[in-house]
Amino acid sequence: MNQLLSIRGLRTYFYTESGIAKAVDGVDLDIAQGEVLGLVGESGSGKSVTALSILRLIPDPPGRIVAGEILYKGRDLLKLSWDEIRKIRGNEISMVFQEPMTSLNPVFTIGMQVMEVIQAHEKVSKDEAHRRAVEILTEVGIPEPEKRMKQYPHHFSGGQRQRVMIAIALVLNPSLLIADEPTTALDVTIQAQILDLMLEMKERRAGASILLITHNLAVVAETCDRVAVMYGGKIQEIAGIDALFEAPFHPYTHGLLGSIPSVQGTKAHRLTVIPGSVPDIHSLPVGCKFVTRCPYAFEPCPDIEPPLIEDAPGHWVRCHLYPNGGKPALSPPGEPDKARSTRT
């Protein structure tokens, strides 16, 4: 598969009063043409900062991309001028944010906001922009788009606003859609609709890819082809979804999967938990970022950062339990596995 986007050694730091926060600290990630890649992590893991770095939307100060390259169709986005990156945004790579309530401007009509994107990027007449706005709103499933174009965001429900956001993001047919927690604020039935819509829109655009950022593993299982798990500003594991959900390598991934109660099968009496809480971003451990919470931590973990290695074809993990890309040095976490197998 052809890589659409390759991130290499990305480091985005925030220089704050309480020190340097290494929000993203050496991320390598590839997104292939036509794939849906999930980027999973808890708050503070660096997943959103990674996404914002791709489009150079990091507020500077306090944030700065200090190292790395982001190759998009062979060009390094980090080396582009302001004007050039503006052409990439919307045309090539666009983004959908979490809050459908705040990402639309309340004082402009929906029509104006959709048309604005078209007119900002292309020299088209107002009529043409209007026609295309109606077309895209129809495509994302807004009923009576002609009439709805004249209405304001407060006339729209949360799910409909998110549809409008998707319309705005896709109206210029970008090759990559970055969706940052697109369904977190929505009800489950609406969430299912929006996820389906995103996949449907992708299918209609040959070679288009989605980077889906979420904290919800169930949403990932529902939509993605591959998943990258982030923790402490680093990718900890990358795998195809089947491999990740059936046989995760990293103790953190094990812990995350064990923490989710299930809606089917027999009910577990207790959830397995990851002890402790996410370490402070200003004082992350020197070695493995997960060492403070890992039940399998051993001698090298606190001091030496393990490399991200390919332990099985296409399945990468950053953990000392997997030293040479072979069998794990210690028996891998057992209990979460057992708990999961009762469900099948």
Add this chain to the structure above:
Amino acid sequence: MSDVLLEVENLVVKFPVFGGILLRRVGEVEAVKGISFQLHRGETLGLVGESGCGKTTVGRAIINILRAMSYRVEISGRILYHHASGVVDLQPLTRKQMRPYRADIQMVFQDPYSSLNPRKTVDQIVGEPLRIHTKMSRAERADRVRWLLEKVGLSARHMNRYPHEFSGGQRQRIGIARALATNPKIVIADEPVSALDVSIQAQVINLMQDLQEEFGLSYIFIAHDLSVVRHISNRIAVMSWGNIVEIGPADEIYQHPQHAYSKTLLAAAPRPDPAFNRRRRAR
């Protein structure tokens, strides 16, 4: 378990809508449309539904704070609380009349950031219900706060700190300690874990289950996350548009949902199981 602790009978809650220049009452929103259910001693009853279905209003009606929160709200029906020495209908009680029962029915809120007063120390926050509802001396209260903090997995060393020094999960533990201060019989938890990270959610859910076992608490667990509700609840009531459309044992509802709305809701819930999702998509 069959022992009834709380009976809600035909509860109706209407919020008036005011409009026009004179702000006359121009209409009403019927948030809860006559629901009935029972809560048994020691059980967890899950209330699920989508936003706007009325689940939060039901919780607030039970602890009788709707009148304080909303001008001219209209409530009817009965909320029968079976306490040690009889039965009382909480619904028509005034603030003052409600006070003796308030210690028995406590609440844990969704947002651990806004539900703790930022200008008070943990000691003051957890000790406040004790100050109001008991005649404990300052030293006795301090002892109890220390004990409570340890029960919820915090350290007594944290007593003099302020909420901003804690993480979301720790704050939710403080909220739980506050709810437990007066030895309540019923705890109403309104989306207690939805603002927390996945790994922290599991910790708080396990904690709530441990405390329930230790203190024989009854929970009304209000949430939109179907997997969390199923995990913690013995029985579940599914709400839609102010009505309970289905109520029954948790496993029964999840394995054989009867009502069309319960089926839709369950079908929409994402599952951490790629193979299942593929089968569903293929259908």
